[in-house]
Amino acid sequence: MPVALAVATTALLTVGTAYAEPGAAPPTGEAAKPTKPAIRNAVWLTDRRVALWVDSPAMGTQIQVQLLLARDWNAKPEAKFPMLLLLDGLRAADDQSGWTKDAGAEAFYADKNVTVVLPVGGAAGFYSDWKQPDHGKTYKWETFLTKELPPLLDRDWRTTNVRGLAGLSMGGTAAMTLAARNPGFVRYAASFSGMLTLTTLGMPQAVAYAMRDAGGYNADAMYGPPTDAEWEAHDPYALAEKLKGLSLYVSSGSGLAGVYDIPAGIPGVSTNWTGMALEVLSRFSSRQFVAKLNKLSIPVQVNYRPSGTHSWPYWDFEMRQSWPQAASALGVEAAKPDGAAAGAILPVALGKSWLGDCLTPEYQLSGGVAQAFRGGRVLWSGATGAHPVGGMIGGAFEGAAGPAGALGFPTSDETPIQGGAQQAFQHGTIVFRDGKAEIHAT
Structure with missing residues (x-):
C-alpha cells in the first residue's frame, strides 16, 4: 500500500496541498462572521473524498462538510448525481464524521453513484436550529443543511435536488425530523437506532440527560423546557403525517448482546451497559413511531434486530442493509456495473x-x-x-x-x-x- 494511501486512512485532516491549507480554525470575532453562504476552502483527501469549509451566516462561522463523491464523478465530468446526507450521533467529533471514522462508509460508497454528504461536528445538536447559543456555539443546523448548503453543492459539486437522509441515534431522529419539516427536500429518510418520540412521558428528560452526558449541553437551549412547543415541533412522532410519500426505513436492535458485543458473563448482557439502555429506548420509541405510521397508512421498511446495542458495528450493518432501498428512492442502481481491467x-x-x-x-x-x-x-x-x-x-x-x-x-x-x-x-x-x-x- 502506498505511504500516502496508508496515512490517508488514519490522519485525514492533517493533509493539505500547496494551494490549500486544511484544518485552519474558522474565523472568530464579529468582523469575521460570514454574511452569505460560500465554500471557503476545499481540500482533496483522495481523488473521491473532499473536505469543504463552508461559510454559514446562520451559525456565524465556517462548518466542515466532507464529500464522498459519486463513483462516476471523475469519469463523467458533465454528469450530476443524487445526494445522500449521512448524519452523525450525539458525540459527533469536530475532525471527521463517525461514518468514516468508526464505520466503513468511504469504502462502501466508493462504488455507489451518489455523492455522500457528511456534516462534521454538531455534537448533541440534533441537527436543529436551537433557541439559544450554548457552549459558545450557535447551532442552526436545520438552516445550514436545508437552505445554505444544498445550492452550493448543486452549483459547485454537481449534486441534484434528488436527496436522501440517513442517520444513527441523534442523526436518525434528525433524519425524520428534517424530512418532515422540509417538504420536498428529500425522497428518502432512514433512522438507525433513532429516538423517534421526543414528547412521550420521560423522553425530554432522557434526551436532556444524554445531552449533558455527551458534553454538558443544555436541552433547554435547544428546545426550551419540556413543556415548550418546540419539542413537539421537532418530534418525529408528532410530525409523522408529513412523511407521506417518502421512502422510509427504521431499524433498531433489542439491547441484548449481539454478535458485535462483548458478553458480560450473563446471557444476553453486554459490557456496554449504556449501549444496552440506549438501544432499548430506541426500540421503544421506534415501535411507537412505526405504529403511528401504520395508523396513518404510511409505508415503512422496518428492521427490528433480535439483538444488538447502541454501537457503530450495528449502524455500519444498517448502512449496508438499507442501501437497496436508498438506491431505489434516489434513482440509482444498487450494484456496481460490470467492469474489468484490460490492455496496459x-x-x-x-x-x-x-x-x-x-x-x-x-x-x-x-x-x-x-x-x-x-x-x-x-x-x-x-x-x-x-x-x-x-x-x-x-x-x-x-x-x-x-x-x-x-x-x-x-x-x-x-x-x-x-x-x-x-x-x-x-x-x-x-x-x-x-x-x-x-x-x-x-
Whole structure:
C-alpha cells in the first residue's frame, strides 16, 4: 500500500496541498462572521473524498462538510448525481464524521453513484436550529443543511435536488425530523437506532440527560423546557403525517448482546451497559413511531434486530442493509456495473493489490484513458504508460485538475522517500511528507 494511501486512512485532516491549507480554525470575532453562504476552502483527501469549509451566516462561522463523491464523478465530468446526507450521533467529533471514522462508509460508497454528504461536528445538536447559543456555539443546523448548503453543492459539486437522509441515534431522529419539516427536500429518510418520540412521558428528560452526558449541553437551549412547543415541533412522532410519500426505513436492535458485543458473563448482557439502555429506548420509541405510521397508512421498511446495542458495528450493518432501498428512492442502481481491467492497465491492476476491485470501465481523457478502482485510479497515455495514483497524492492530483491540469499524466508510480512518498508527473512532482501533499510544478 502506498505511504500516502496508508496515512490517508488514519490522519485525514492533517493533509493539505500547496494551494490549500486544511484544518485552519474558522474565523472568530464579529468582523469575521460570514454574511452569505460560500465554500471557503476545499481540500482533496483522495481523488473521491473532499473536505469543504463552508461559510454559514446562520451559525456565524465556517462548518466542515466532507464529500464522498459519486463513483462516476471523475469519469463523467458533465454528469450530476443524487445526494445522500449521512448524519452523525450525539458525540459527533469536530475532525471527521463517525461514518468514516468508526464505520466503513468511504469504502462502501466508493462504488455507489451518489455523492455522500457528511456534516462534521454538531455534537448533541440534533441537527436543529436551537433557541439559544450554548457552549459558545450557535447551532442552526436545520438552516445550514436545508437552505445554505444544498445550492452550493448543486452549483459547485454537481449534486441534484434528488436527496436522501440517513442517520444513527441523534442523526436518525434528525433524519425524520428534517424530512418532515422540509417538504420536498428529500425522497428518502432512514433512522438507525433513532429516538423517534421526543414528547412521550420521560423522553425530554432522557434526551436532556444524554445531552449533558455527551458534553454538558443544555436541552433547554435547544428546545426550551419540556413543556415548550418546540419539542413537539421537532418530534418525529408528532410530525409523522408529513412523511407521506417518502421512502422510509427504521431499524433498531433489542439491547441484548449481539454478535458485535462483548458478553458480560450473563446471557444476553453486554459490557456496554449504556449501549444496552440506549438501544432499548430506541426500540421503544421506534415501535411507537412505526405504529403511528401504520395508523396513518404510511409505508415503512422496518428492521427490528433480535439483538444488538447502541454501537457503530450495528449502524455500519444498517448502512449496508438499507442501501437497496436508498438506491431505489434516489434513482440509482444498487450494484456496481460490470467492469474489468484490460490492455496496459491490466498488469498495473494485477500488480497493485491496494487498488482493490475495479469500479468503472476505462474512460477517455484528453490524451489518454483512466480507470477507477476502490483504492485509486490508473491513468495511461501513450507518452507515459500506465501508472496508479491513490491516497493523498491522488487527492492533490485531482485537486490540481488531474491530467488536464498543469501536472499532466503520471510518469512513475509512487515511490517512498524519508518521512513520506513522492510521485512524478509530466510537468512536476507531488511530494507527501509530514502529513501534507505538496505540488511542485515545473
